[in-house]
Amino acid sequence: MYDKKSLKAEEFINDGEILDTLKYADENKDNLALIDKIIDKARLRKGLDHREASVLLACEDSERIAKIYDLAEQIKKDFYGDRIVMFAPLYLSNYCVNGCVYCPYHLKNKHICRKKLTQEEVKSEVIALQDMGHKRLAIEAGEDPVNNPIEYILECIKTIYSINHKNGAIRRVNVNIAATTVENYRKLKDAGIGTYILFQETYNKKSYEELHPTGPKHNYDYHTEAMDRAMQGGIDDVGLGVLFGLELYRYEFAGLLMHAEHLEAVHGVGPHTISVPRIKHADDIDPDSFDNGIDDDTFAKICALIRISVPYTGMIISTRESKAVREKVIRLGVSQISGASCTSVGGYAEPEEEDENTAQFDVSDNRTLDEVVNWLMSLGYIPSFCTACYREGRTGDRFMSLCKSGQIQNCCHPNALMTLKEYLMDYASEDTRKIGEKLIEKELLKIPNEKVRKIAAQHIAEIENGSRDFRF
Numbered sequence: 001m002y003d004k005k006s007l008k009a010e011e012f013i014n015d016g017e018i019l020d021t022l023k024y025a026d027e028n029k030d031n032l033a034l035i036d037k038i039i040d041k042a043r044l045r046k047g048l049d050h051r052e053a054s055v056l057l058a059c060e061d062s063e064r065i066a067k068i069y070d071l072a073e074q075i076k077k078d079f080y081g082d083r084i085v086m087f088a089p090l091y092l093s094n095y096c097v098n099g100c101v102y103c104p105y106h107l108k109n110k111h112i113c114r115k116k117l118t119q120e121e122v123k124s125e126v127i128a129l130q131d132m133g134h135k136r137l138a139i140e141a142g143e144d145p146v147n148n149p150i151e152y153i154l155e156c157i158k159t160i161y162s163i164n165h166k167n168g169a170i171r172r173v174n175v176n177i178a179a180t181t182v183e184n185y186r187k188l189k190d191a192g193i194g195t196y197i198l199f200q201e202t203y204n205k206k207s208y209e210e211l212h213p214t215g216p217k218h219n220y221d222y223h224t225e226a227m228d229r230a231m232q233g234g235i236d237d238v239g240l241g242v243l244f245g246l247e248l249y250r251y252e253f254a255g256l257l258m259h260a261e262h263l264e265a266v267h268g269v270g271p272h273t274i275s276v277p278r279i280k281h282a283d284d285i286d287p288d289s290f291d292n293g294i295d296d297d298t299f300a301k302i303c304a305l306i307r308i309s310v311p312y313t314g315m316i317i318s319t320r321e322s323k324a325v326r327e328k329v330i331r332l333g334v335s336q337i338s339g340a341s342c343t344s345v346g347g348y349a350e351p352e353e354e355d356e357n358t359a360q361f362d363v364s365d366n367r368t369l370d371e372v373v374n375w376l377m378s379l380g381y382i383p384s385f386c387t388a389c390y391r392e393g394r395t396g397d398r399f400m401s402l403c404k405s406g407q408i409q410n411c412c413h414p415n416a417l418m419t420l421k422e423y424l425m426d427y428a429s430e431d432t433r434k435i436g437e438k439l440i441e442k443e444l445l446k447i448p449n450e451k452v453r454k455i456a457a458q459h460i461a462e463i464e465n466g467s468r469d470f471r472f
Contacts, residue, residue: 012259013259029059030060049309050309054250075307076333083381083382083386084383085136085337087137088132090138090348091343092139093147095114095116095142100215114358124350131165135419137174139160177198180229183233189233189235194387196230196238199240201242227271237395237399240274246292247292256274274314275316276306299325303334315336316335320363337372344358346358370427386418410452414452418470421464422463
């Protein structure tokens with residue numbers, strides 16, 4: 001039985017409910033009256049459930065699709081303004097005991113060079129990232145209880161937070177590691193992590209078990225129920241995601257929204273972020289061997305529908321995607337992107353030799369962080385290096401309540417401008433700095449609260465004179 005309040009994976013992600021949803025969507029994909037009704041509901045900015053959103057995904061009417069895109073763009077502006085949060089992944093270790101058939105880290109892959117960072121190497125990586133201008137990291141590691149125990153992850157987090165190089169500091173560490181216990185989630189919370197991120201890969205249990213034939217990740221229920229354990233462990237910001245291309249995208253889309261509905265129903269707060277990776281070429285992995293790839297237009301439609309279905313949730317897109325694709329979906333709802341990413345272990349401080357490969361997947365957007373920042377500003381966006389909400393305790397339901405009320409604009413907008421000013425002063429090229437200074441001058445005038453606007457302007461002047469780390 002489908003029950004979104006259940007703590008059992010097969011009940012809150014119920015195969016029968018998903019199949020019924022897809023049938024319902026097929027039956028109504030040309031029902032323009034119903035589609036218009038669903039779009040009108042989405043305009044209320046309260047979100048859509050998985051059945052309503054699935055009808056819109058099945059819809060092929062160009063006029064309605066255009067309305068969905070316009071609405072997604074407006075909702076994105078309403079809740080996130082023109083801010084785009086910047087981050088980078090940091091790969092700690094590619095040792096892994098799982099047999100995931102789509103990931104080059106799988107245990108049987110003898111081509112890939114196995115590597116685990118020492119704490120000195122972690123320090124070198126972090127300094128390299130700080131010297132680019134990054135303030136927010138997402139740490140990644142394969143699942144290996146011997147090489148990558150929770151104690152190693154915790155030690156790395158402590159090292160990362162301890163490093164202050166020149167004006168650089170990593171102010172938020174998000175964690176993307178394998179499903180674990182409530183006790184270990186408590187340890188991660190105590191270590192000061194931001195968001196705990198775990199991709200489901202696929203919500204289809206049969207496919208999931210075939211794609212994960214060996215290792216602890218084979219356990220579908222344990223993996224799917226991980227976010228509940230994370231929240232029980234005190235982590236109130238969690239990030240969902242599926243790897244599009246492994247299973248039929250409409251099935252994954254419905255399952256993803258059902259997972260978000262489950263978290264809201266049980267814990268009172270949905271996911272802090274949703275990621276939308278697509279399977280990419282990597283060592284020992286050919287994406288063409290999977291039959292469920294989606295084209296760029298379908299991918300954009302999925303992004304737009306996620307935005308209108310869960311309007312308060314951040315959406316992440318990585319350098320898996322090209323500049324052109326990222327430009328398209330940023331407009332439709334994406335609020336966080338990575339920049340100058342390296343998916344190799346130790347690749348920031350020391351680029352890999354030609355005969356060495358520790359990367360998890362090929363990167364499609366190879367631009368420097370400065371080039372990405374410059375590009376975003378040329379499109380009218382504000383690159384934000386802000387980590388204030390996490391550091392001020394605005395997480396979980398506290399963040400969501402501020403976001404829903406619109407009050408977050410008086411925090412996020414000035415914080416974005418102040419952190420951009422830091423980047424311009426410490427790391428930007430001359431051309432990027434010139435563009436950024438004009439952008440900040442213009443955007444300051446858009447801060448709605450006069451008192452906040454004056455304080456932000458004062459702090460920006462103080463940053464110009466050498467001070468750092470102001471936040472609302």
